[in-house]
Amino acid sequence: SAVISQKPSRDICQRGTSLTIQCQVDSQVTMMFWYRQQPGQSLTLIATANQGSEATYESGFVIDKFPISRPNLTFSTLTVSNMSPEDSSIYLCSVGSGKADYTFGSGTRLTVV
Amino acid sequence: KQEVTQIPAALSVPEGENLVLNCSFTDSAIYNLQWFRQDPGKGLTSLLLIQSSQREQTSGRLNASLDKSSGRSTLYIAASQPGDSATYLCAARGTQGGSEKLVFGKGTKLTVNP
Numbered sequence: 001s002a003v004i005s006q007k008p009s010r011d012i013c014q015r016g017t018s019l020t021i022q023c024q025v026d027s028q029v030t031m032m033f034w035y036r037q038q039p040g041q042s043l044t045l046i047a048t049a050n051q052g053s054e055a056t057y058e059s060g061f062v063i064d065k066f067p068i069s070r071p072n073l074t075f076s077t078l079t080v081s082n083m084s085p086e087d088s089s090i091y092l093c094s095v096g097s098g099k100a101d102y103t104f105g106s107g108t109r110l111t112v113v
Numbered sequence: 114k115q116e117v118t119q120i121p122a123a124l125s126v127p128e129g130e131n132l133v134l135n136c137s138f139t140d141s142a143i144y145n146l147q148w149f150r151q152d153p154g155k156g157l158t159s160l161l162l163i164q165s166s167q168r169e170q171t172s173g174r175l176n177a178s179l180d181k182s183s184g185r186s187t188l189y190i191a192a193s194q195p196g197d198s199a200t201y202l203c204a205a206r207g208t209q210g211g212s213e214k215l216v217f218g219k220g221t222k223l224t225v226n227p
Contacts, residue, residue, distance in 0.1 A: 001159070033214065042202065042219040043157075092156055094215075099164060102147060102204070102215055107156040 002027050002095050006105030013083055013112050020079045021108045023093035028073035030097060034066070037090040037107075046091075049076045083112045115140045115207050119218035126193055127226050134188040134221045136203035141181050147215065148177050148188050149202045157202065161188070193225045 003026040013019050023032065031050055035043040046066055047055040055068040069077045080087055088111050096102030116139045126132055136146070145164045149157040161170045161177040163186065169178040176189040186203055200222045204215040 006156070042217040043204075043215075044217075045214050048214065090154070094157075096215075099145065101159045101162045102206075103159060104149075104157040107154075109154055 001101050001103045002029060004093060004095065004103060004105040006093055006108060008108055009106060010109040011111070013110065015084050015112055017083055018079055018081045019083065019110060020077050021091055021093070022077050023075070023105050025074045025095055029095040030073070031095070032070065032076045033094040033096075033102075034068065034076075034078045035092045035094060035104075037092065039089070043092065046078070080110065083110075085112045088112045115143075115205055115216040117203060117205055117216050117218040119201075119203060119221050121221060122219065123222040123224075125224040125226065128193060128195060130193050130225075131189070131191050132193055132223070134190070134201050134203075134223070136186040136188070136218055138184045138186075138205045138216075140205075140207065141184050142208050143181065144206045144208045146177075146179055146186050147204050147206070148175075148186075149204065151200045151202060151220070153200075160201075190223075193223075195225045195227050197225050198223055 005024045034046040037043050045058050046061045047057045049055045049068045049070040051070045051073050067079045091108045093105045118137045120135045147162045148160040151157050163170050163179040174191040179186045200220040202220045204217045206215050
């Protein structure tokens with residue numbers, strides 16, 4: 001399975017600012033996925049990031065709020081823009097395809113004050 | 114739209130007990146089903162992956178079964194240990210439209226008491 005390095009592991013941010021989360025994979029992957037886990041809740045898919053094309057966003061998530069970059073097959077970033085306390089969550093990136101296990105980064109715990 | 118449900122939401126057992134966690138899904142057209150473990154404030158660790166053509170998978174003290182027709186999966190943990198305390202998540206991967214995404218249940222929070 002792929003190994004994912006995600007950073008930062010945690011951050012405390014002021015409302016109205018933006019935070020960019022990075023994920024680096026140790027192998028080339030076609031698709032990367034970004035999830036949000038709100039306190040006490042399960043994971044919700046934000047978007048699927050394909051290299052060389054626009055990310056595909058799930059219902060309820062928009063590019064202006066969660067812009068994603070995918071410059072190559074091993075790297076992606078998710079930005080949480082104009083943050084509010086409601087954005088306080090754990091954000092996770094993931095890779096997986098075919099019959100392989102999905103693997104996840106270690107997560108970014110974001111607190112907005 | 115796929116929905117995944119996990120029962121119970123929380124479970125507390127004494128050390129050494131065998132236990133079963135349940136997962137159900139509404140759309141049986143799944144590609145596979147995966148069980149994860151999540152420690153507080155951390156990412157997810159993959160435990161077992163069951164392909165749609167398989168009935169069960171085993172790893173150490175863990176055994177996961179899959180019954181696609183009834184939309185159910187179970188995770189069996191033998192001889193539980195305090196180190197097994199965590200939240201266990203199941204996730205179904207759909208097949209419709211070539212979707213690769215996982216749909217997660219809300220998890221079962223397991224506490225194993227010494």
